[in-house]
Amino acid sequence: xxxxxxxxxPLRDLPPEVRALIGVAFMVALGFGLVAPALPLFAxxxxxxxxxxxxxxxxxxxxxxxxxxFVGRLVNRLGExxxxxxxxxxxAVSSLLxxxxxxxxxxxxxxxxxxxxxxMFSVSAASLLVRVTPSHLRGRAQGVWxxxxxxxxxxxxxxxxxxxxxxxxxxxxYAGTLVVAGLLALGALRHSELAARNAVRTxxxxxxxxxxxxxxxxxxxxxxxxxxxxxxxxxxxxxQFVHDRLHLSPGWSYAAFLVISIVSGILLLPVGRIxxxxxxxxxxxxxxxxxxxxxxxxxxxxxxxxxxxxxVLLGVAGASxxxxxxxxxxxxxxxxxxxxxxxxxxxxxxxxxVGPVAAGWxxxxxxxxxxxxxxxxxxxLPVLAVVTAPETLRPASVAAPRSAPSPAxxxxxxxxxx
Numbered sequence: 001x002x003x004x005x006x007x008x009x010p011l012r013d014l015p016p017e018v019r020a021l022i023g024v025a026f027m028v029a030l031g032f033g034l035v036a037p038a039l040p041l042f043a044x045x046x047x048x049x050x051x052x053x054x055x056x057x058x059x060x061x062x063x064x065x066x067x068x069x070f071v072g073r074l075v076n077r078l079g080e081x082x083x084x085x086x087x088x089x090x091x092a093v094s095s096l097l098x099x100x101x102x103x104x105x106x107x108x109x110x111x112x113x114x115x116x117x118x119x120m121f122s123v124s125a126a127s128l129l130v131r132v133t134p135s136h137l138r139g140r141a142q143g144v145w146x147x148x149x150x151x152x153x154x155x156x157x158x159x160x161x162x163x164x165x166x167x168x169x170x171x172x173x174y175a176g177t178l179v180v181a182g183l184l185a186l187g188a189l190r191h192s193e194l195a196a197r198n199a200v201r202t203x204x205x206x207x208x209x210x211x212x213x214x215x216x217x218x219x220x221x222x223x224x225x226x227x228x229x230x231x232x233x234x235x236x237x238x239x240q241f242v243h244d245r246l247h248l249s250p251g252w253s254y255a256a257f258l259v260i261s262i263v264s265g266i267l268l269l270p271v272g273r274i275x276x277x278x279x280x281x282x283x284x285x286x287x288x289x290x291x292x293x294x295x296x297x298x299x300x301x302x303x304x305x306x307x308x309x310x311x312v313l314l315g316v317a318g319a320s321x322x323x324x325x326x327x328x329x330x331x332x333x334x335x336x337x338x339x340x341x342x343x344x345x346x347x348x349x350x351x352x353x354v355g356p357v358a359a360g361w362x363x364x365x366x367x368x369x370x371x372x373x374x375x376x377x378x379x380x381l382p383v384l385a386v387v388t389a390p391e392t393l394r395p396a397s398v399a400a401p402r403s404a405p406s407p408a409x410x411x412x413x414x415x416x417x418x
Contacts, residue, residue: 033156287320
């Protein structure tokens, strides 16, 4: 803990609520990383085919997408802290029961219920994150938030080797990590005035007002593009491209994904600082263009070195997309942002659902070059909207660092608390 509070710590200037959310996010991601590789294999044990096993994975994402608007309203009504703890509890119980599932349909339904709890957690946590963080620290807060998820997702599969003993064990461990996350959230946020439901804050920003804001629309486009191409299509297509076109072993796919994770992890904080000092727009635009360049490079240089260079570029793009669009959304939100935050989350979830399917369909119909061209186009399309949108970072907000905004600041958007 002394190390985290030291002068060189990236958490030094962040509000204590953000530090608590970072720990919660790590435990949630650790558990998800534990169960994700085992989930389709566990489904296959009930005698279903590959498509049905994939449906268990899709059920989680689909319920997140469908429930996001309703969850946004609940955040506005009940407050972030209540929904955050409730969402973690729902995922924990559903994971425990999934580990005890006796047939495929029980597993499918329970994973869908887990998706509902997941969107409750992510919308409330993201809403709280942007509300308690001053504008001049929002990029860095988004960076360490995304970094905690990334580290948890990397660590999860390593711990998940217990699946060699039983495919049910990861579900029980997932429930355990979520219990720890819930206790951490309740304990750390219990005495927070900013996290309390009755904290002084502005009225929720109406969604119709946000949808008239060009910066918010650009952030939605960037979030959709990132999850469509940089996450969804990349995860579905690159391993198949490595096997079919590069004729390399699966180990090269793991190596490429590891490179992407390492590069993104290294750059999250520096990119966050740039977004906080030089503006959100250049970070988003450069990240999307770098991602487009990576997808152009992969089929143009179909050898191992092209794969690794492309992975580095995708890591750069992933870091930018993890930080800056969320910072823009936080700048636009004024006060409690439940519904506006939920729609932002939906844009990413929609990209993650559509991306793999669309990329796979194009690959079957026209080949890998056409698929990568589609991904490059999706990355490039929002750039014009981004560069022509107004910059949301307020230069006047770059002031002396402070640990947290005051309750008075939480009441007034002009004082940089959203």
